[in-house]
Amino acid sequence: MKFSVNMRNIIFVVCFLIIQVVQAQEFVILDAENKEPIPNVAIYNNDKSKTVISDLFGKADLGIFTANERIIFKHIGYQLKKTSKALLSRRENKTVYLTMNAEQLDEVVMSISKWEQQRKDIPQKITSIDAKSIAFTSPQTSADLLQNSGKVFVQKSQLGGGSPMIRGFATNRLLITVDGIRMNNAIFRGGNIQNIISIDPFTIKNTEVIFGPGSVIYGSDAIGGVMNFYTQTPQLAVGDSLRIKGNMDYRYSTANNENTLHADLNYGKRKWGLLTSVSYSDFGDLKMGKYGPESYLRNNYVVPSVSGDQLVVNPNPRKQVPSGYDQINVMQKVTYKPNNFWDLDMGLFYSETSDYSRYDRLIRPNKAGDGLRSAEWYYGPQKWFMANLQAEQKGKGKFYDGLKITNAYQHFEESRNDRGFQNPNLYSTAEKVDALSSNIDFENKRMGDFRLYYGGEYVFNKIHSDGSQKDIQTNEVMGSASRYPDGSTWQTLAGYFNLEYKLKPNMTILTGLRYSHVWINADFDTTYYGFPFQGANLSTGALTGSLGLSWLPKPDLQVTWNGSTGFRAPNIDDIGKIFDSEPGAVVVPNPDLQPEYAYNMEVGIQKNFKDKLVLKGAAFYTYLVDALVRRDYQFNGQDEIEYNGETSRVQAIQNAAKAYVYGFEFGMEAFFTENLSMQSNLTITEGIEEEEDGTDSPGRHVAPTFGDVHVIWKNQRFKADLFLAYNGEISNDNLAASEIGKGYIYELDANGNPYSPSWYTLNVRSQYELSSSLKLTASLENITNQRYRPYSSGITAAGTNLILGLGYHF
Incomplete structure (x- = not known):
């Protein structure tokens, strides 16, 4: 025993x-x-x-x-x-x-073909921003996320917004996608758009920005570039275990008294998983810097009142009243993986803001120059809902190695509300867009040195638009002209192919073609305006192509060349909009529009010096023909009409110009020690719009020279980034005519003419890992408290701003 x-x-x-x-x-x-x-x-x-x-x-x-x-x-x-x-x-x-590589040419990218490709095979410039970088920079919105990259210029008309500019193009000449689904809809306008703030930066896994036309894969609007946002997906468990993980984050900033809360939870089994994410932000009025142009100060503002609007003195002229708002974002993802060949993913997204003021309109002076023109000018809640279902198959098709089928429904809501000083009538327009899309994409890599990507797309948009005017004294509501033709539709059907050919082990050719056809149907309401036409019916097609070469003469050297075309078909905003574009001007419908085309060429070079120094450079030239631009027009034979009680000059969108944009982009990364490194970016862009009569003027969306320099120190627990951000001057001679018409947002030069001054900021960011689960971030932006307003922006940027964040991971 x-x-x-x-x-x-x-x-x-x-x-x-x-x-x-x-x-x-x-x-x-x-x-x-x-x-x-x-x-x-x-x-x-x-x-x-x-x-x-x-x-x-x-x-x-x-x-x-x-x-x-x-x-x-x-x-x-x-x-x-x-x-x-x-x-x-x-x-x-x-x-x-x-430790991550200094610059990895073998990095996988998704944006060029919608399938995974090696970066070294891509002839176009692409920048990638991953979740780790986003967490470190801690942006308030996805517009700030792009701006923090140092490679994209962002314009802001108000705090609740951000309109990217890439290579001299912006707004509806840039394409935004979320998980491969186009966010651009039929009322994306040529003026600054704010839809990008609907994308929650906390949910982004990776952002890839394509510089230059991307119309072969993405169709209309992809002229200046494509911004692809890929969101987080549920993580599955290994075997029969259960995988539960999550994050909780809090952020506070002093410049606008921001309070942001975020939480997400991942629940994963072997074959299926759930990911739930919620973010809420409350932004107060933004405080500008102390040292800079006096003209940017908010010396007075209007207090709206039923009994009579009052112009009051601002006790703190650096506080931009009113500019605050709040926002909520919700995301729900479901993943099901029945076997090794199929992946089924469903995503639900919802974003909603509160009302938020269009600040640049609230600082417009009246005609006499002794007061302000508007008592109220605000956007109603910006709402976005998307439901998408994607099925992906790998390795089983007879004619393909990969198949993706993506179906999505989106719903957009926005509204505009404005009332003149001491005018009892509040004018409102409200828009809703229902958007359906269906994509099918194939990958075939069983063709020797060839790899083929091909597919098709169908998109349908329907617009609902309503106008009204309300007497705030009597509460009487009457009808008014809508911004767009109610019930109008926009749709496109397209097919494409993209071919990758390994000419040599170190040389890749990428070429492709796409044909897109676009239909527009719009019926105009003649109740408020006697249009000389009853509707607009457009049926037009566009063929676009690309040809590029990526050559690696040495493993640490890449040379690229790319030629491509892009197009933008007219949308409902171009053909059928009525709106107040600027003081004393009104835009009216024009049913006689055709697509605009862009022809682009770029060359690039990248050299890695033993993982100690990486240099990158690119030069580009883009020529735009039949450009859709806003120009003077006649309505029923008249140069002026009355709009919202004011005599206004008539304008319309027309195929009335050509444009060319060229520029240079530089990047540098230097690694001094395992802990100490330096990064820098510089972008120089020039552009001209040429009229039919041969006269020319500077391009409206050509950003000033901008760049940054970062000195970064990090170890396993701590990271700090001391950096300088810089924007060059745009003189009055180089200011677009449309910008000169908004002289009140600019500083005046020695001759009394508006111009955009240069500016710089000194900043520091840091992140410290208190434990494996707890991280603290602290940033001090604009340390020298500069007062500056980025080019074309209506709101002045934040002064010295302390940002604190706390993140818990489990």
């Missing part, structure tokens, strides 16, 4: 020791910066006779390696790491940290 008990004890001890030894062989591989697990890391010895791959949680069993055997850790996006198991075993937490 005693012998039996002793044997059981011995067996128990031996089993316990075996378990400990087995557990001791398991290590987890983590990103050195964000401590996230790295899957698919190849781990092998010198002669590659032993190989292990890390799992989805970054775990790998190193039991096959001997204690003193040399072990190599390799991953496409990280620096090679060499060590031994003996050295690793000395670490109590059994972790291995990998």
Whole structure:
């Protein structure tokens, strides 16, 4: 009996020791910066006779390696790491940290073909912003997310907004997609648009920006560039386990007394998973800087009242009253993976703002120059809902290796409300857009050195538009002209192919074609305006193409060339809009429009000097013909009509100009030590619009020269970024005619003419990991408290701004 008990004890001890030894062989591989697990890391010895791959949680069993055997850790996006198991075993937490590569030409990108491609095979310039970078910069909105990259210029008419400018183009000449679904709808306008703030930066996994035309894959509007936002997806469990993880974040900023709360929760099983995300932000009135142009100060503002509007003195002229608003964003994702060949994903998105003032309209002076023109000018709640369902199959098709079917429904709501000073009539227009889209995309990579991508797209938009005017004294509501033809429709059907050809192992050709056909149907209401036409019916097509070359003469050198065309078909905003474009001018419908076309060429070079210095440069030239621009017009033979009680000059969107834009983009990354590095960006753009009579003027959306310089220090727990942001001057001679008409948002030069001054800011960001679950971020922006207003912006930027954030991960 005693012998039996002793044997059981011995067996128990031996089993316990075996378990400990087995557990001791398991290590987890983590990103050195964000401590996230790295899957698919190849781990092998010198002669590659032993190989292990890390799992989805970054775990790998190193039991096959001997204690003193040399072990190599390799991953496409990280620096090679060499060590031994003996050295690793000395670490109590059994972790291995990998550091990201300086600049990885083998990085995978999605935007060019909607399928994964190696960056080194792409002839176009693409910049990628991942979730780790977004968390560090802690942007208030997705517009700020792009601006923080240092490669995209962002204009703001008010705090609740942000309109990107890329290579001299903006608004409806840039395309926005979310998870591959176009957000641009039929009322995206040529004036500054704010839809990008509907995308919650907390939910973004990765953002890829294509510079230059992307019409072959994305169709109409992709002239200046494409901004692709890919959101987080549910993470599944390994085996029959349960994977539960989540994040909670809080952010506060002093410049506008911002309070933001965010929470998300991931629930994953082996075949299906759920991801729920909620964010809420409350932004107060924005406070501008102390040192800068006096003309930017908000010396007085209007207090609206039924009994009579009052112009009051602002006790704090640096406070931009009113500019605050609040916003909520909700996302629900569901993923189902029945086997290794199919993925089914459903996404639900909802975003809504409160009312928010259009600040640039509230600072317009009246004709006499002794007061303000508007008592009220505000947007109603901006609402966006999207439901999408995507099915993806890999490896089973007869004529393809990959198949994606994406169906989506979107609903947009927006409204405009304005009332003149001491005018009892509040004029309102409200718009709703229902958008349906269906995409089918194929990938075929079983063709030797060829890889083919092809597919089709159908998009349908229906617009609901209503106008009204309300007497705020009597509360009487009467009908008024709507902004757009109510019930109008816009639709497009398209097919495309994109071919990738490996001419040599170090040389890739990428070419493609797309044909798109667009239909518009709009019936005009003649109740309020005697239109000389009853409707607009447009049926037009566009053929676009691209041809590019990527050449790597050496593994650390890339040279690219790309030629492409892009187009933008007229939409409902172009053909059928009635609106107050600027003081004393009104835009009326024009049913005689055709698409505008862009022809683009760019060359690029990138050189990596032993992972210590990376230099990048690109030069581009774009020629736009039949440009859709706003110009003087006649309505029923008249140059002026009465609009909202004011005599206004008549204008309309017309195919009345040509334009050319050219420029240079530079980037640099320098790595001095393992902890210390430097990054810099510089963009120089020039552009001219040429009229039919041969006269020309500066391009409206050509941003000033802008750039930044960052000095970054980091270790495994702490990261700090000291950086300078810079914008150049746009003189009065280089200011677009439409901008000169808004002289009240600009400073005056020595001759009393409006111009956009240069400016700079000095800033510092930091992030500290208090524990593996808790992170603190702290930023101090505009340290020298500069008072500046970015080009074409109506609202002045924040002064010295302290931003604090706390994030908890579990």
